Structures are given as structure tokens and as C-alpha cells.
Amino acid sequence: MKVGLDVxxxxxxxVAVDEAGEIVGRVRLPTGWGPDAVAQTVLDAIAALGSDAGVDLAAMRSVGIGIPGQIVPGTARVTHAVNLGVEDFDLAAALTPALGVPVQVENDVKAAALGAYALHGGTGTVGYLNLGTGVAAGIVADGVVQRGARGTAGEVGHISVDPHGPVCRCGQRGCIEALAGGGSVAERWGRLGALPVRDVFDAADAGDPLARDLRAGIAVGAAAAVRILVLTADVxxxxxxxxxxxxxxxLLGDIAAELDASAEASPFMRSLRLRERVELLPTGSPAAAFGAALIGAAPTYETRETVTHG
Amino acid sequence: MKVGLDVxxxxxxxVAVDEAGEIVGRVRLPTGWGPDAVAQTVLDAIAALGSDAGVDLAAMRSVGIGIPGQIVPGTARVTHAVNLGVEDFDLAAALTPALGVPVQVENDVKAAALGAYALHGGTGTVGYLNLGTGVAAGIVADGVVQRGARGTAGEVGHISVDPHGPVCRCGQRGCIEALAGGGSVAERWGRLGALPVRDVFDAADAGDPLARDLRAGIAVGAAAAVRILVLTADVxxxxxxxxxxxxxxxLLGDIAAELDASAEASPFMRSLRLRERVELLPTGSPAAAFGAALIGAAPTYETRETVTHG
Incomplete structure (x- = not known):
């Protein structure tokens, strides 16, 4: 049995995943703040898989962790996980003594990409586009998470698609993240709310001009990311x-309309049938934790990476 | 000895390439028009390697051909090679009887990408950006040309980076090819000349406003393609x-200035050190023919493709 966590x-x-690849237990806990609390959250979640979800932890053979930060290549060192209060932390070193099984750590978007790929049948080439506070993508080809030369594979959020677009927190103008990232949309909307993007969609439906602009930008940015993933990595x-x-x-309807507009303008874009190649991860999908479990259990994880990327 | 051709x-x-990977002979011929003339050009060029370049053709073990068209995956069928008058033609089937050795065919940009990768030491991940009449890229990771799921990997020319940019021949606005493709630049310049892009550069230096706009667009488009290749495939x-x-x-100075501008605006872009990661293929480089020779000789070519892309 392998355990995967999306922190x-x-x-x-x-989640706990059995030998047949089925999820046999799942729990959710609040995440602690700072390195020690994050490590404790992982330990608590695994304990809860045993106590609350009835998983036999004696059968646990590996742990994989997806985390919103950068992973130093070839290590389990997490850096720049600013939303967790973690600046530089070797999570595997902190956990392995207590867990007694191998621990692997991966960026959460890449873990979710592998999970989405596996949940989708585990063949071909899949791009996972994460439209969260920020925007980033993971690309999986034949079961291998693409990491590229220096760890920036899939960082499509900071590609500019409009020289006159909104200023991105990165400093450029018209980045996909500035258009379609939840953080940028909330900031430009400027009103408090539990889910500002939902307020923007509702206000756009009610005719609010700023909301209509912001909502249109989300679709423009997301559709641009879809086109870039297909025209560069050909997922x-x-x-x-x-x-x-x-x-x-x-959201999907707005993005489909954007993709339809480029297909109408361009026979080449039409030939790509992009609209049929986009789908939403179901709400509450365990993709990220499931992908993390696969990463934790892969005995040849580093080797497989080397085969494709050196 | 392996032969490679860039048609x-x-x-x-x-070019003829010996067992050590050295180019031991090279010839250039005008290309014929239409399927039969293209096949004859290949035969004539190989004969000329023997007669003009002193290559021992009895030692030829394979032929690889790069061609400006689409290759039907898993075959040597060339389609849409409009600049050669070839609509749909199995070049390997036409040549193998006369040559008596295996013939492989690949898109010319992908062949050039493999050649550039090999000439550059043959390690890591390299993107080759072809700024010709059109714009397209090839990506090579650890010796494997990336083809993607449906053959559009590297088609960065038709990614729009400016919703108000010039109309592309594909029908979209602001495509990289519409900004930086020689065909689009020549058309918008609208004056006859042997190398319209050189005239544009010269006229821009002399202060011509249209030429300055066109020249700036070339740098904007090429720099956008560089960023996309790094932020998606992380070459x-x-x-x-x-x-x-x-x-x-x-040209390189203009592109460097564009990359410097985004590095100045954005610490994230600055961290990528893009300017140090861009270089020109030397004038007269045999990269495309050399890459084609490698493709022709690879006994596991299809297998290696499958390993990465299924």
C-alpha cells in the first residue's frame, strides 16, 4: 500500500492506494504553518488514514508528497513554499525517521498532472493546467512527469499573451497568470468575498463592466495556455x-467559446480540435494526492526522469 | 557511412557522415519541383557525394531526409510540402529500390533540431527555432526529437502573443509567425528585393517608420518564442x-534587447537568464542535413519515439 498527500x-x-491502484482510504486535515507544522500535518494525516479511514498502516510501503513549492532537482528539498511558510526544508529527511518508509516530494502541480494522467487511463500525453491563485501546468508523457532542463517546464503562467494586458505580479504585462490567475483577478476586482472569482462571474452575468472584462480575461488566458500546451508540447x-x-x-463554457473563436478564424487551429481536448478535473478529485502516491512508490523515479531529461 | 539530406x-x-560522426563530404544542388523531381534530386545529390565529394557510396548504410512538410506518423509519407510541389508522397518507397538501403524521412525543422542538438554536444534539452518564411520549432531531449501526441509539438509559430497584432496567414491575429516569419514581414513590407528582411533592417536603421515597426515585431515574436520554449518545454x-x-x-542583438527588457521587468524572467540561452546557428551550418543523417541511421528510431511519446 502506498500513501500520497497533497499538502x-x-x-x-x-489517500492510501492499494496494489491494484485503487484508493482504499482518504482523509483531509487543515495544514499547519511553517516547516515543523507541515511535517506534523503529514504525520497526522497518515495516522488519520489508519484511525479514521481504517487503512492498515503496517502495509504502507512508501509516501509521496505534493507541495506548492519548488523542489531542488534530485532531492526532497522544498524551497519557496510561501503559502506554507516554508522557505527551505528537507521534508523527506524530517519524515523518514518517523515513517520508516521511503518518502518522495514533488511540486503539487506536477503531482496533480501525474494523478490526472493516471486517473485518465495512463496513456498518451496529458497537460494539467492549474488555475489557482497562480497559473502553472504539468506535462506527463507516457507516465513521465516532464521536468525539463532547469525545472521550469510547464511554467506557462508567465508567458505574456498581450503586451497591453494587466501587469503581472512577476513584473511583466499580459501574462497568462495576470489574466487567469485567481490572485490577480481578486486583486483587480478589489472587493472582499469567499470566492472572488465566483463573485466576478455573477457580477458579469448581471452586467457589471469590470466583472465582464475580468471574466473575459480569465477565458482568454486559460485558452491561451491550452493552445500553448498543444502547440509546444502537443499534449x-x-x-x-x-x-x-x-x-x-x-468557466469551461467561456474557454470553449474562446477556443471556438480561434478555430473559426483559423483552419489550422480548427484542425487541432482543441475544444474536444479540454476537460475539467471533477470537483474534489484526489488527483494531486493520487499522483503523489504514484511518485512516492516509483522505484525508478529518478532513473525514469533521467531517461527523458538527463 | 550514413547520408543525410536537407531538401x-x-x-x-x-552530407556523408562517417562512423565517428564526422562529416566527410558535402554537396548542394538545386531542388526539383514535384514528387518525381524531388526524388530525383535526392538521387542526384547522393551521386554527387560520390562523384564530386569523393565519398565511397558502397559504404553507405542509410539515408535520412529532412523535408519541409508534414510526415504521417510512423511512415515516410510526406504531405503538404507546398514549397516543393508535393501534396502526398511516400518518398522512402520511391527511393529505397534505387538506393538499396533504409530511408527515413522527417520534417526539416525537426531534423535541424536534432542536428543542432548533436552539433552542440548531444546532451540536455535543445530547442531549435526556425525563423524562415514561416516559424516553427523542434525540441530535442536526450537525443529524442519530441513529436507529441499528434505531430504539432513545436508549432509555436501559431501561438498568438498580441491580440492586436498583424493578421497571420493562418487567420489568427498576432501569431509569432505573423510577427517574425519572413513571409509575413516581406508581405507587409511590400517592396521587392532579394532578401526583404535585410531591406527592412537597413531601412529601419535609416529611420523608416514601417521598417522600424516590422523590425521590432521580428524581435518581439522571436523573443516570445524563446520564452515559450523555456517556460513550456524548459529547453x-x-x-x-x-x-x-x-x-x-x-537580429540577435534585437532579440537580446527584448529578452533584457522582460528580465528587467521581472525577477522571475531574470532568473531564467534567457539571453545566455540563445544562439544563432552559424551561417551555412549543415545542421539539418546532419540531423537527417542521424535520423536515417537510428535503428531504434521508431522505438525511441515510442519510449517517450507512445
Whole structure:
């Protein structure tokens, strides 16, 4: 049995996966703040898999952790996980003594990409586009998470698609993240709310001009990311996830309309049939924790990475 | 000994490569028009390697051909090679009886990408950005040309980076190819000349406003393609080739200035050190023919493709 955890800024999702690849237990806990509390959250979540979900922890053979930060290549060192209060921390070193099994750590978007790929049948090439506070993508080809030369594979959020677009927190103008990231949308909307992007969609429906602009920008940015993933990495399928996708079919409908508009303008774009190649990760999907479990259990994880990326 | 050919719209470049990977002979011939004439050009170029370059053709073990068209996956069928007058043609089937050795066919930009990768030491991940009449890229990771799910990997030319940019021949607005493709620049310049892009650069230096706009657009489009290749596929290095790169350091200086501008605006972009990761293919480089020779000789070519892309 392998355990996978998706350590998010507010909640940690943990799953136990049996030898057949089925999820046999799942728990969610609030995430602690800072390195020690994050490590404790992982230990608590695993304990809860045993006590609350009835998982036999004696059968646990590996732990994989997806985390919203950068992972130093070839290590389990997490850096710049600002939403967790973690600046530089070797999570595997902190956990292995207590757990007694191998621990692997991966960026959460890449873990979710592998989970989405596996939940989707585990063949071909899949891009996972995370529309959360920020925007980033993970690409999985034939079961291998693409990492690229220096760890920036899939950082499509900071590609500018409009020289006159909104200023991004990165400093450039018209980045996909500035258009479609939940953080940028909330900031430009400027009104408090539990889910500002939902307020923006509702206000746009009611005719508010700023909300209509912001909502249109989300679709423009997300559609641009879909086109970039297909025209650069040529993924078969783009799976959308992250907080902004709580808008569900309202969001998907907007993105489909954007993709239809480029297909109408361009026979080449039409030939790509992009609209058929985009789907939403179902609400509450365990993709990130499931992908983390696969990463934790892969005995040849580093080797497989080397085969594709050196 | 392996032979590689780069069949271009006007010239065909052929090289013979010995067992040590050294180019031991090279010839260039005008390319014929239409399927039969293209096949004859290949046969003539190989014969000329023997007669003009002193290559021992009895030692030839394989032929690889790069061609400006689409290759039907898993076959040697060339489609849409419009600059050669070839609509749908199985080049390997036409040549194998006369040559008596295996023949492999690949898209010319992908062949050039593999050649640039090999000439650059054959490690890591390299993107080759072809700024010709059109714009396209090839990506090579650990010796494997990335093809993606449906053959559009590297088609960065039709990514829009400016919703108010010039209309592309594909029908969209602000595509990288509409900004930086030699065909689009020549059309918008609208004056006859042997190398319209050079005229544009010269006229821009002389202060012509249209030329300055066009020249700025070339740098904007090429720099956008560099960023996209790094932020999506995370290539170590982007090698620029194709007709527009005849402008040499004048072009490279413009692109470097664009990359510097985004590095100045954005600490994240600055951390990528993009300017150090871009270089020009030397004028007259045999990269495409050399890459084609490697493709022709790879006994596991299809297998290696499958390992990465299924």
C-alpha cells in the first residue's frame, strides 16, 4: 500500500492506494504553518488514514508528497513554499525517521498532472493546467512527469499573451497568470468575498463592466495556455484544475467559446480540435494526492526522469 | 557511412557522415519541383557525394531526409510540402529500390533540431527555432526529437502573443509567425528585393517608420518564442536558424534587447537568464542535413519515439 498527500495552503488531502491502484482510504486535515507544522500535518494525516479511514498502516510501503513549492532537482528539498511558510526544508529527511518508509516530494502541480494522467487511463500525453491563485501546468508523457532542463517546464503562467494586458505580479504585462490567475483577478476586482472569482462571474452575468472584462480575461488566458500546451508540447488532452475551476461549466463554457473563436478564424487551429481536448478535473478529485502516491512508490523515479531529461 | 539530406525549397544540402560522426563530404544542388523531381534530386545529390565529394557510396548504410512538410506518423509519407510541389508522397518507397538501403524521412525543422542538438554536444534539452518564411520549432531531449501526441509539438509559430497584432496567414491575429516569419514581414513590407528582411533592417536603421515597426515585431515574436520554449518545454538552449537569421548579430542583438527588457521587468524572467540561452546557428551550418543523417541511421528510431511519446 502506498500513501500520497497533497499538502495545500489550507488543507492537506491524503489517500492510501492499494496494489491494484485503487484508493482504499482518504482523509483531509487543515495544514499547519511553517516547516515543523507541515511535517506534523503529514504525520497526522497518515495516522488519520489508519484511525479514521481504517487503512492498515503496517502495509504502507512508501509516501509521496505534493507541495506548492519548488523542489531542488534530485532531492526532497522544498524551497519557496510561501503559502506554507516554508522557505527551505528537507521534508523527506524530517519524515523518514518517523515513517520508516521511503518518502518522495514533488511540486503539487506536477503531482496533480501525474494523478490526472493516471486517473485518465495512463496513456498518451496529458497537460494539467492549474488555475489557482497562480497559473502553472504539468506535462506527463507516457507516465513521465516532464521536468525539463532547469525545472521550469510547464511554467506557462508567465508567458505574456498581450503586451497591453494587466501587469503581472512577476513584473511583466499580459501574462497568462495576470489574466487567469485567481490572485490577480481578486486583486483587480478589489472587493472582499469567499470566492472572488465566483463573485466576478455573477457580477458579469448581471452586467457589471469590470466583472465582464475580468471574466473575459480569465477565458482568454486559460485558452491561451491550452493552445500553448498543444502547440509546444502537443499534449493529447488538457485537464483543468485548481480553485478557479470551482466555476465548473460556466468557466469551461467561456474557454470553449474562446477556443471556438480561434478555430473559426483559423483552419489550422480548427484542425487541432482543441475544444474536444479540454476537460475539467471533477470537483474534489484526489488527483494531486493520487499522483503523489504514484511518485512516492516509483522505484525508478529518478532513473525514469533521467531517461527523458538527463 | 550514413547520408543525410536537407531538401529545401530552392536548394538541397547533402552530407556523408562517417562512423565517428564526422562529416566527410558535402554537396548542394538545386531542388526539383514535384514528387518525381524531388526524388530525383535526392538521387542526384547522393551521386554527387560520390562523384564530386569523393565519398565511397558502397559504404553507405542509410539515408535520412529532412523535408519541409508534414510526415504521417510512423511512415515516410510526406504531405503538404507546398514549397516543393508535393501534396502526398511516400518518398522512402520511391527511393529505397534505387538506393538499396533504409530511408527515413522527417520534417526539416525537426531534423535541424536534432542536428543542432548533436552539433552542440548531444546532451540536455535543445530547442531549435526556425525563423524562415514561416516559424516553427523542434525540441530535442536526450537525443529524442519530441513529436507529441499528434505531430504539432513545436508549432509555436501559431501561438498568438498580441491580440492586436498583424493578421497571420493562418487567420489568427498576432501569431509569432505573423510577427517574425519572413513571409509575413516581406508581405507587409511590400517592396521587392532579394532578401526583404535585410531591406527592412537597413531601412529601419535609416529611420523608416514601417521598417522600424516590422523590425521590432521580428524581435518581439522571436523573443516570445524563446520564452515559450523555456517556460513550456524548459529547453536548456534555443538555437535560432532559418533564412531570417541571415541578419546575424543585428537580429540577435534585437532579440537580446527584448529578452533584457522582460528580465528587467521581472525577477522571475531574470532568473531564467534567457539571453545566455540563445544562439544563432552559424551561417551555412549543415545542421539539418546532419540531423537527417542521424535520423536515417537510428535503428531504434521508431522505438525511441515510442519510449517517450507512445
Amino acid at each position: 495545500g495552503g489550507t488543507k492537506t488531502d491524503a 493529447d488532452l488538457v485537464v483543468l484544475g485548481g480553485g478557479v475551476t470551482a466555476l465548473g461549466d460556466r | 529545401g525549397g530552392t536548394k538541397t544540402d547533402a 536548456d538552449l534555443v538555437v535560432l536558424g532559418g533564412g531570417v537569421t541571415a541578419l546575424g548579430d543585428r
